[in-house]
Amino acid sequence: MIKFNNVSFRYDDKADNVIDSFNLDIQQGEWVALVGHNGSGKSTIAKLMNGLLMPDEGEISINEAPLNDDTVWEVRKRVGMVFQNPENQFVGTTVVDDVAFGLENRGISRKVMQERIENSLKEVRMEGFENHEPHRLSGGQKQRVAIASVIATLPEVLVFDEATAMLDPVGKVDIFNKMQEIRSERELTMVSITHDLNEAVLADRVVALNQGEIWFDGEPREFLKRHDEFEEYGLQPPLFTRISNTMKDQGLLIDQEPISIDELV
Ligand code: ADP
Numbered sequence: 001m002i003k004f005n006n007v008s009f010r011y012d013d014k015a016d017n018v019i020d021s022f023n024l025d026i027q028q029g030e031w032v033a034l035v036g037h038n039g040s041g042k043s044t045i046a047k048l049m050n051g052l053l054m055p056d057e058g059e060i061s062i063n064e065a066p067l068n069d070d071t072v073w074e075v076r077k078r079v080g081m082v083f084q085n086p087e088n089q090f091v092g093t094t095v096v097d098d099v100a101f102g103l104e105n106r107g108i109s110r111k112v113m114q115e116r117i118e119n120s121l122k123e124v125r126m127e128g129f130e131n132h133e134p135h136r137l138s139g140g141q142k143q144r145v146a147i148a149s150v151i152a153t154l155p156e157v158l159v160f161d162e163a164t165a166m167l168d169p170v171g172k173v174d175i176f177n178k179m180q181e182i183r184s185e186r187e188l189t190m191v192s193i194t195h196d197l198n199e200a201v202l203a204d205r206v207v208a209l210n211q212g213e214i215w216f217d218g219e220p221r222e223f224l225k226r227h228d229e230f231e232e233y234g235l236q237p238p239l240f241t242r243i244s245n246t247m248k249d250q251g252l253l254i255d256q257e258p259i260s261i262d263e264l265v
Contacts, residue, residue: 001028001189002049002157007058009044018044019212021058028063028156031183031190033200033220036209037234042193045209046161049191050079062157077106080155084162086146090134095126098134099149106153120152121145123178139166147175151182160192164199176202197230197238208233 004024010017018041026032034042047053048060051072060067067075083089092098099117108116121127124144129137134145143166150158158179164172176199182188192203200206201220208216208223210233216223227237227245237245 001030001063002026002191003059003061004045004048005059005061007048007055007060009048009053009055017056017212022212022214024207024214026189026191028189029183029187030205031180031192031203032205032207033203034191034193034207034209035195035197035200035235037195040209040234041212042209043161044212046081046159046191046193049157049159050076050081052081077153078155079157079159080150080153081159081161082143082146082150082163084165086139086142087135089146089149090142093133094131095121095134095137095145096130098145099152102149102153116152116154117148120148123151123182124148124175140168140171143167144171144175154186155188157189157191160190160194162194163192165194165196169198172199173202195235197235198240201238208235210234 002024003026004022007022008017008020009022022045024045034045036042044053048055049062051067054067054069054072062075062078065071065075090098091101096117099120100113103113103116117130118127121130124147126141126144126148129141129145134142137145143163147160147163164175167175179188179190183190190203192199194200201224203220205218206216206220206223207214215229215233216226224238224241227241230237236242
């Protein structure tokens with residue numbers, strides 16, 4: 001679905017490549033969490049996925065179609081992105097206008113547009129806010145509207161770049177549950193970028209980065225077994241791992257491995 005083949009990228013004002021001969025293959029319908037400390041290259045990779053940045057070397061393809069100057073506009077319609085700061089994504093004066101904006105120029109009838117707006121606001125639990133001004137909403141509500149705007153366009157790939165960072169823990173889980181429903185309905189591919197491992201372990205697959213290089217790629221349960229290395233790579237273990245480690249240190253858990261995600265779900 002999304003393939004990075006020996007991709008290198010450098011910002012003009014920097015001497016070194018952020019990623020160098022980088023390879024990544026994401027399957028259709030998969031949910032991949034891209035994790036890493038600040039500056040490890042996560043956002044750069046996200047922006048390369050929908051042509052906001054273009055590789056200096058190597059190729060990126062979306063569903064076998066190469067991403068280049070000729071295909072970039074088509075790819076942007078198929079790869080929806082939600083960034084951490086929703087302010088930058090708001091264009092409308094009301095919530096409805098904002099969600100409608102992304103649907104314009106797509107040849108969609110007024111009726112279908114209204115349905116899509118209504119449904120996507122419902123998915124993120126923002127029904128009733130249609131006529132509110134986006135800028136006056138709380139941080140979490142703004143993020144919900146930004147997510148609604150993107151899911152209304154029915155993307156094939158949804159990229160969340162810290163897109164739920166302003167939601168409270170219950171709100172985060174709620175949004176990810178909704179995304180799971182949408183994924184199974186539409187075979188949506190998801191890439192969520194986060195430094196929050198509580199969120200990352202909900203995905204099908206974790207790809208962990210350090211200075212633009214992948215140091216782990218596999219299932220969340222295997223990732224959690226590497227918890228001794230998290231600190232070295234600038235990551236904080238998920239809350240349940242920290243609790244079980246503390247309990248173990250205090251002799252409350254004897255001869256037991258720290259709790260894994262399997263025991264919680
Ligand atoms: P992350 O998302 O993991 O925090 P980024 O992809 O934002 O990492 O950043 C990777 C590296 O690229 C960092 O060293 C950062 O300073 C640099 N970088 C990011 N954006 C820019 C930019 N617009 N111009 C120059 N350097 C940048």
